[in-house]
Each structure stands twice: as C-alpha cells, then as structure tokens.
Amino acid sequence: MQILKQDINRRILDVARQEFSHRGFSKASMRDIAAKAGVGVGNLYNYYPGKDELFCAVLAPVVSACYAMFDKHHGEYGQDALSMTQENYLLSAVADYMTILKGNRTLLKILLFKAQGSSLENFKIVFTDRATVQVKTWFANNKLRHPDMNIAVSDFMIHLHTVWMFTLLEEIIMHRLTGDDMVRVIEEYIKFEINGWKYLLNIG
Amino acid sequence: MQILKQDINRRILDVARQEFSHRGFSKASMRDIAAKAGVGVGNLYNYYPGKDELFCAVLAPVVSACYAMFDKHHGEYGQDALSMTQENYLLSAVADYMTILKGNRTLLKILLFKAQGSSLENFKIVFTDRATVQVKTWFANNKLRHPDMNIAVSDFMIHLHTVWMFTLLEEIIMHRLTGDDMVRVIEEYIKFEINGWKYLLNIG
Amino acid sequence: MQILKQDINRRILDVARQEFSHRGFSKASMRDIAAKAGVGVGNLYNYYPGKDELFCAVLAPVVSACYAMFDKHHGEYGQDALSMTQENYLLSAVADYMTILKGNRTLLKILLFKAQGSSLENFKIVFTDRATVQVKTWFANNKLRHPDMNIAVSDFMIHLHTVWMFTLLEEIIMHRLTGDDMVRVIEEYIKFEINGWKYLLNIG
Amino acid sequence: MQILKQDINRRILDVARQEFSHRGFSKASMRDIAAKAGVGVGNLYNYYPGKDELFCAVLAPVVSACYAMFDKHHGEYGQDALSMTQENYLLSAVADYMTILKGNRTLLKILLFKAQGSSLENFKIVFTDRATVQVKTWFANNKLRHPDMNIAVSDFMIHLHTVWMFTLLEEIIMHRLTGDDMVRVIEEYIKFEINGWKYLLNIG
DNA sequence: TATGAATGAGTCTTCATTCAT
DNA sequence: CATGAATGAAGACTCATTCAT
Numbered sequence: 133m134q135i136l137k138q139d140i141n142r143r144i145l146d147v148a149r150q151e152f153s154h155r156g157f158s159k160a161s162m163r164d165i166a167a168k169a170g171v172g173v174g175n176l177y178n179y180y181p182g183k184d185e186l187f188c189a190v191l192a193p194v195v196s197a198c199y200a201m202f203d204k205h206h207g208e209y210g211q212d213a214l215s216m217t218q219e220n221y222l223l224s225a226v227a228d229y230m231t232i233l234k235g236n237r238t239l240l241k242i243l244l245f246k247a248q249g250s251s252l253e254n255f256k257i258v259f260t261d262r263a264t265v266q267v268k269t270w271f272a273n274n275k276l277r278h279p280d281m282n283i284a285v286s287d288f289m290i291h292l293h294t295v296w297m298f299t300l301l302e303e304i305i306m307h308r309l310t311g312d313d314m315v316r317v318i319e320e321y322i323k324f325e326i327n328g329w330k331y332l333l334n335i336g
Numbered sequence: 337m338q339i340l341k342q343d344i345n346r347r348i349l350d351v352a353r354q355e356f357s358h359r360g361f362s363k364a365s366m367r368d369i370a371a372k373a374g375v376g377v378g379n380l381y382n383y384y385p386g387k388d389e390l391f392c393a394v395l396a397p398v399v400s401a402c403y404a405m406f407d408k409h410h411g412e413y414g415q416d417a418l419s420m421t422q423e424n425y426l427l428s429a430v431a432d433y434m435t436i437l438k439g440n441r442t443l444l445k446i447l448l449f450k451a452q453g454s455s456l457e458n459f460k461i462v463f464t465d466r467a468t469v470q471v472k473t474w475f476a477n478n479k480l481r482h483p484d485m486n487i488a489v490s491d492f493m494i495h496l497h498t499v500w501m502f503t504l505l506e507e508i509i510m511h512r513l514t515g516d517d518m519v520r521v522i523e524e525y526i527k528f529e530i531n532g533w534k535y536l537l538n539i540g
Numbered sequence: 541m542q543i544l545k546q547d548i549n550r551r552i553l554d555v556a557r558q559e560f561s562h563r564g565f566s567k568a569s570m571r572d573i574a575a576k577a578g579v580g581v582g583n584l585y586n587y588y589p590g591k592d593e594l595f596c597a598v599l600a601p602v603v604s605a606c607y608a609m610f611d612k613h614h615g616e617y618g619q620d621a622l623s624m625t626q627e628n629y630l631l632s633a634v635a636d637y638m639t640i641l642k643g644n645r646t647l648l649k650i651l652l653f654k655a656q657g658s659s660l661e662n663f664k665i666v667f668t669d670r671a672t673v674q675v676k677t678w679f680a681n682n683k684l685r686h687p688d689m690n691i692a693v694s695d696f697m698i699h700l701h702t703v704w705m706f707t708l709l710e711e712i713i714m715h716r717l718t719g720d721d722m723v724r725v726i727e728e729y730i731k732f733e734i735n736g737w738k739y740l741l742n743i744g
Numbered sequence: 745m746q747i748l749k750q751d752i753n754r755r756i757l758d759v760a761r762q763e764f765s766h767r768g769f770s771k772a773s774m775r776d777i778a779a780k781a782g783v784g785v786g787n788l789y790n791y792y793p794g795k796d797e798l799f800c801a802v803l804a805p806v807v808s809a810c811y812a813m814f815d816k817h818h819g820e821y822g823q824d825a826l827s828m829t830q831e832n833y834l835l836s837a838v839a840d841y842m843t844i845l846k847g848n849r850t851l852l853k854i855l856l857f858k859a860q861g862s863s864l865e866n867f868k869i870v871f872t873d874r875a876t877v878q879v880k881t882w883f884a885n886n887k888l889r890h891p892d893m894n895i896a897v898s899d900f901m902i903h904l905h906t907v908w909m910f911t912l913l914e915e916i917i918m919h920r921l922t923g924d925d926m927v928r929v930i931e932e933y934i935k936f937e938i939n940g941w942k943y944l945l946n947i948g
Numbered sequence: 949t950a951t952g953a954a955t956g957a958g959t960c961t962t963c964a965t966t967c968a969t
Numbered sequence: 970c971a972t973g974a975a976t977g978a979a980g981a982c983t984c985a986t987t988c989a990t
Contacts, residue, residue, distance in 0.1 A: 177961070376951040729904065774964060
C-alpha cells in the first residue's frame with residue numbers, strides 16, 4: 133500500500149470535480165465529497181492535505197495545459213510573427229485551442245467560474261500577467277528580424293488580448309459549443325485577431 | 337417598515353459595498369456589515385430580507401447602468417450601423433464607457449469578480465445573452481436600410497464581442513487605469529472593434 | 541438586551557467550571573458545556589469569544605485573588621520584615637490564606653492542575669517570576685531600615701519559597717482539608733517559614 | 745511480536761520523549777511520533793498497545809528512579825534519623841538529588857509538567873501519598889530508638905515536605921539550573937529542611 | 949423600528965486506533 | 970514484523986437568519 137490506491141484517488145478526483153463544478157469551491161464540502169466518493173472523511177486527508185490542495189489537484193491538468201499552450205506560441209522559441217499570415221498558422225492555432233478544450237471543459241469551467249475562495253481564484257490575472265511579459269519579449273525579438281514592425285502597442289492592449297483568449301474559452305464553455313460550431317467560432321476568433329494584429333503591427 | 341431612515345440605509349449600503357469588495361459575497365458576513373454600519377443585526381433584515389438581496393441592492397446602480405448603456409447603443413431606437421464610421425461615434429462611445437466607469441469601479445469590481453455564490457454570479461452570462469438578442473434585432477433592422485450589409489455573423493461572435501466589452505471593463509478595473517490611460521485604452525479598443533466589424537459587416 | 545443575560549452567563553460559567561474541573565482544559569468540549577448549560581453552541585460564542593477566554597473567565601476570580609494577596613504582603617506598601625516576628629502577623633497571614641481558599645477551591649484546583657493547553661498553563665511560573673522580583677525589592681527596602689539584615693539569599697531560594705506557597709495550596713486542595721485541619725496546617729506552614737526566614741535573614 | 749528490534753524501540757522512545765516534551769501528552773500525536781521515528785503508524789502498536797502505555801514507557805526510568813531514591817532514604821531499611829545531623833548526610837543527599845536529575849531532566853519535565861490527560865497525570869499525588877505512609881513508619885521506627893523524639897507531626901506536614909521535594913525538582917528544571925548553581929540550591933534546600941526537621945522532631 | 953441574544957446545522961480538520969495486506 | 974490506508978467521532982468555531990423584547 134505504498135502508493136495510495138489509484139482507483140480511490142480517481143474516485144475522489146471525479147467526485148471532487150463534480151462537486152466543485154456544481155457548488156463552486158466555497159460551497160462544496162469535504163464531507164460531501166468524501167461521502168459521495170465512498171470514503172471516510174479522514175481518509176480524504178490521506179490523499180490531499182486540505183480542501184485547497186484537492187481543488188488544485190483537480191485543476192492541475194487544465195492549469196498546466198494553459199501554460200503549455202501559451203509557451204508553444206509565445207515562449208522563448210515561439211513562432212515568428214510573420215507566420216501568423218500563413219494559412220497553416222490558422223490550422224495549428226485552431227488545433228491548439230481544440231486540444232485544450234478537449235476533455236477539459238468541466239475543469240475550465242471550474243477554473244474560470246467556480247474558483248472564488250481558493251488559491252486559484254486569481255488564476256486569470258496571474259496567467260495573463262506572466263503572459264503579457266512573454267508577449268512583449270516575443271514582440272521585441274520579432275522586431276529585430278522585422279525592423280518595419282510596429283511594436284508601439286500598449287502593454288494593456290497585449291494584456292487585454294490575452295484575457296480575450298480566456299473570454300473565448302469561457303464563452304465556448306458557457307454556451308456548450310461543440311464540434312463544428314466550436315471550430316467555426318475559434319476560426320472566426322483567430323481571423324479577427326490576426327487581422328487586427330496585422331493592422332496594428334504593420335506586418336504582412 | 338414604514339419610512340426607513342435614509343441615512344441608515346445609506347450607511348448599510350456603503351459598508352456592505354466595502355465588505356463585499358474586500359471579502360467577496362461568500363465570505364462577507366452580515367454580522368460584520370451590521371456592526372460596521374452601526375446597526376443591529378436584526379435591523380439589517382428590516383431593510384433587506386437577506387444577504388443576497390442586500391448584495392443586489394448594492395449592485396443595483398451598476399447593473400442598471402450596464403443595461404442603460406447597452407440600450408442606448410443597440411436598443412430599439414439605437415443608432416444606425418453606419419454611424420459607426422463617423423468620427424463622433426468614437427467620441428460618444430468613449431464617453432459612454434467613461435460614464436459607466438465613473439463612480440462605479442468598486443461596484444463593477446464586485447459584480448465581475450466577487451459575486452460567486454450570489455444570484456448575480458451569472459450576471460455576465462445573463463446580460464450578454466439578452467444583449468445578443470438585441471444586437472441581432474439591431475442587425476436585422478439595419479439590414480433593411482443597408483441591403484448590402486453582411487449580417488451572416490454567427491450569434492456566437494456577437495456574443496463574444498459583448499463579453500469582450502466586459503473584459504475591457506474588467507481589465508481597466510483590475511489594472512486601476514484612470515484618466516488619460518483609461519481614455520487611450522478605450523479608444524484603442526473601440527478602434528479595434530470598429531475596424532473589425534466594418535470588415536465583417538462589409539460596410540463603410 | 542444590551543447586557544448578556546446574567547443568569548445564562550452564570551449557568552455557562554458554572555457548567556464550564558464543572559467541565560474544566562472534571563476533564564481539564566484540553567478534554568473539556570465547548571459542545572458539552574453548551575449543552576449542559578442549556579445553550580446553543582453558537583450562543584456560547586456570544587458570551588466568550590473562544591474556549592481559552594471562557595477558561596480565563598472561569599478562573600478570573602482566583603487569579604486576581606492570588607495577585608491581591610501577594611501585593612498585600614510584599615507589594616510596594618507591604619509590611620515590615622520585622623512584623624513577621626509578631627504574633628498578630630501569624631494570625632493575619634493565616635486569615636489571608638483562608639480567604640483565598642474560601643470559595644476558590646475548585647478554581648484553584650483547575651488553575652493548578654487542569655490548565656494544560658490553555659494560556660494559563662504557566663500561571664505558576666509567571667506568578668512566581670513576578671513575585672520574586674517584588675520580594676527582592678521588598679528585601680532591599682527592609683535592608684534600608686534594618687542594616688543588620690542579611691539579604692544575601694539567592695533569587696532561586698526566594699523563588700522556591702514562593703512556589704512552596706502554591707504547593708501548600710495544592711496540598712490543601714488535593715487532600716480536601718477543611719476547617720480546623722486546614723487552619724492547623726497553614727499555621728504549621730507559616731511557623732516553618734517564619735522560622736526559616738528569621739534564621740536566613742538574621743532578624744528577630 | 746516475538747523479539748522486537750531493540751533499535752526501533754530505542755528510536756520510538758527517543759522520538760516520543762521529544763514529542764511529549766515539546767507538545768505535552770495530549771497534543772503529541774502518534775502519527776508524528778511514528779513518522780519521526782521512521783516507523784509505520786501501525787507498527788507503533790506492535791511495540792506499545794496505546795498512547796498512554798507509550799507515554800508510561802518513556803517515563804519509566806524516571807518513575808522508578810523516584811521510588812528508588814525515596815526507598816533509600818525512608819524505606820524499611822532507611823537511614824537513622826540522627827544521621828541527618830551528620831555532615832556526610834548532606835553530601836549523600838545532595839548526591840542523590842544530583843543522580844535523579846542527571847540525565848532525567850527532560851523526563852522529569854514531562855512527568856511534572858506535561859502529563860495532563862495521561863494516566864500519570866496524578867503521579868505526584870500518588871507518589872507522595874505512598875511516601876507519606878513510608879515516612880510515618882520510618883518515624884515510628886526511629887521513635888523506638890530515640891524515645892525523646894517528637895513525632896507528633898501532622899501527616900499533612902510530612903506530605904507537604906515530600907511534595908516540596910518535587911517542587912525543588914520542578915524549580916531546578918524550570919530554571920534550567922545546572923552545575924554549581926544546582927548544587928548550591930540543593931544544599932540550601934537540604935539545610936533548610938534539616939534545620940526545620942531537627943527543630944520539629946526535637947533531635948540533634 | 950431597533951436590538952442583539954439565540955439557534956443549530958454547517959465548516960474544515962485532527963487523531964487514536966484498526967486491519968487488510 | 971511492518972505498512973499505511975481507512976475509519977468516524979470529535980474538535981473548535983462560523984454564520985445567515987429568527988424572534989422576544
């Protein structure tokens with residue numbers, strides 16, 4: 133029994149996800165989670181040292197997925213700005229958004245709408261703050277390669293658009309878009325963004 | 337409950353605003369609000385039948401301000417789509433955003449970040465749902481006057497941009513933008529939007 | 541209802557005293573105290589903000605009685621050392637010990653034997669530390685009046701004898717001495733102390 | 745439970761001593777003790793059937809040392825009362841106290857200050873009760889040899905002085921006296937006692 | 949109107965002990 | 970012998986709401 137039993141852990145996480153999803157972090161109760169997972173209250177604390185940690189464990193996949201996606205686009209070795217104008221950029225970007233939404237809908241919902249009171253209640257802020265810094269660096273790097281590029285864009289604008297990405301995700305989740313509907317929406321969104329940025333950055 | 341003393345009511349609302357702003361709906365306590373307002377706990381319930389109602393009362397001004405602003409732009413007698421292309425549209429739009437932010441920052445912050453657990457926790461959803469319907473009608477009306485206009489835009493896209501308006505507000509609040517900074521950002525945002533929509537709607 | 545109802549407070553303190561006396565601070569439970577006092581659990585917290593405060597409230601009389609008695613003997617305006625050799629000193633000292641024991645037996649028992657875990661768990665230490673300082677001052681003051689007096693007594697010895705006073709109380713309580721038995725014991729103790737100190741201080 | 749590994753037992757006792765010393769019986773937790781001893785929780789119960797038994801095992805050395813010392817002085821074959829008046833008595837008595845304090849400080853501290861809630865919480869009472877009986881016998885025996893001796897001393901007084909011995913130990917531990925300081929204090933104490941008893945018993 | 953005492957279910961968390969492995 | 974997962978009652982404390990005054 134060195135390793136906490138996998139299936140119980142599974143059950144706990146599943147139930148916790150449901151409870152957090154339905155009631156939100158604050159109103160979900162450890163008692164209920166334990167009961168519905170068929171586990172003694174105390175045993176919950178053998179798996180997770182507290183409510184907040186359980187919450188974070190539930191959301192871990194989606195949190196790391198968010199950072200992973202962002203790194204891919206604007207990280208140290210992110211793509212060239214000009215690639216935005218190419219057809220396959222669109223396809224790959226859409227694919228990335230699809231990936232993050234695939235199987236993470238409920239988690240995203242919890243993260244974005246039900247985290248108040250937890251240590252993740254400011255995730256969007258924290259994430260976008262970090263992201264904004266990265267994007268600025270990314271801009272600077274691209275400027276070296278494309279001297280004509282206009283990077284005189286306010287930090288705020290960068291920030292705003294990062295947040296809009298979340299807003300897109302929020303909307304897709306809230307309206308339960310799936311399949312083709314979802315794809316279409318993401319495409320529209322990306323086109324809108326590409327067009328706007330090409331214009332602002334004076335590229336393409 | 338004949339004539340509730342105005343100033344007591346005032347004090348209650350002021351204190352409640354502070355508490356909700358600092359602790360959020362869930363963690364704010366009626367006891368503290370009563371105490372800080374210099375009112376007996378029970379008396380609070382003579383003014384508001386419950387926590388949620390008090391919360392809504394606190395937010396009433398900002399809620400109606402939101403609806404008012406939206407009505408002005410896209411309501412039954414809203415402006416003509418083409419007006420978007422005119423210079424003064426920009427000015428008036430900026431002014432409207434300024435108005436809603438003026439004196440409502442704290443309330444907006446509460447409404448947008450601290451409402452979880454209350455009946456207003458879904459305000460953004462509710463608002464944008466209603467707004468989307470209005471905008472669609474507005475589109476249809478404009479189509480009658482401008483047959484060349486392309487209104488084949490997904491409901492979702494309309495919805496998304498309505499939400500983005502909130503996102504803008506959220507950002508301005510979160511980053512405590514004021515004065516010229518705020519004006520500049522709103523202008524950037526509106527330009528971005530006008531450009532996008534002109535393109536999508538095939539007008540101007 | 542400005543003032544918390546006296547009789548309920550009385551009942552709470554009575555029950556708390558019993559519970560603390562039987563189970564000790566740690567094992568006594570707020571739930572039980574509330575139940576036995578015929579009070580809702582939450583209401584307990586309208587009277588006392590926490591377990592420790594309730595405990596201190598229960599012991600308040602005996603705590604202040606201790607300090608009062610010590611002040612009388614060795615305080616700023618305490619008696620002259622030579623008075624120790626007079627007959628009436630014995631009588632008055634006995635009376636003082638009687639007073640502190642009168643009606644405070646249970647409380648003393650709690651304070652001295654059942655306070656572990658509470659903020660009063662070190663009462664004896666704290667008290668004797670303060671008392672030692674006072675006694676040293678008292679010695680110094682007496683030295684001025686009685687130059688032949690030997691005050692070269694170790695701090696520790698002073699401290700030890702202060703603690704012995706508590707030990708006497710502990711014994712009387714533990715063995716449930718009452719009436720004449722108690723008087724006799726206190727007399728023996730005081731004689732023993734007077735004799736010892738007269739010898740050590742080289743007075744009388 | 746054949747041959748319990750000696751070193752594991754050693755580790756358990758060492759860790760338990762630390763934990764009981766720091767947190768007291770009530771607040772020390774079996775889990776922590778097990779963890780810090782590098783032992784599975786369950787295995788603890790192979791060595792000791794419960795928390796209380798573990799506690800007693802930890803304190804066993806000091807408990808028996810206390811009884812041993814007392815036996816030596818006042819046991820069936822204890823010393824003659826008159827020996828108290830001889831110089832070497834002082835030396836031997838001091839040595840005995842030193843012995844019991846040597847290496848047992850932590851244990852004494854636990855026994856005397858941290859045992860509340862355990863079955864040893866009344867050790868002092870139990871010990872002194874037994875001791876008092878022994879001392880009375882010892883007095884009676886001495887009376888046969890020294891008819892002039894006055895043994896009309898109250899049981900309580902005997903008891904009290906036994907307790908004072910503990911008080912001395914408590915003080916030495918509490919004030920962390922060591923080396924010469926400790927010796928001096930013990931000497932002062934023993935002189936004080938010898939003098940008092942010589943007077944009361946009318947010997948020497 | 950206004951008070952604040954009273955309620956009691958509810959919160960998260962801890963812990964000695966057991967037992968299947 | 971050893972493990973540590975499991976138990977479940979118990980811990981102190983909170984809080985929206987009610988109600989007698």
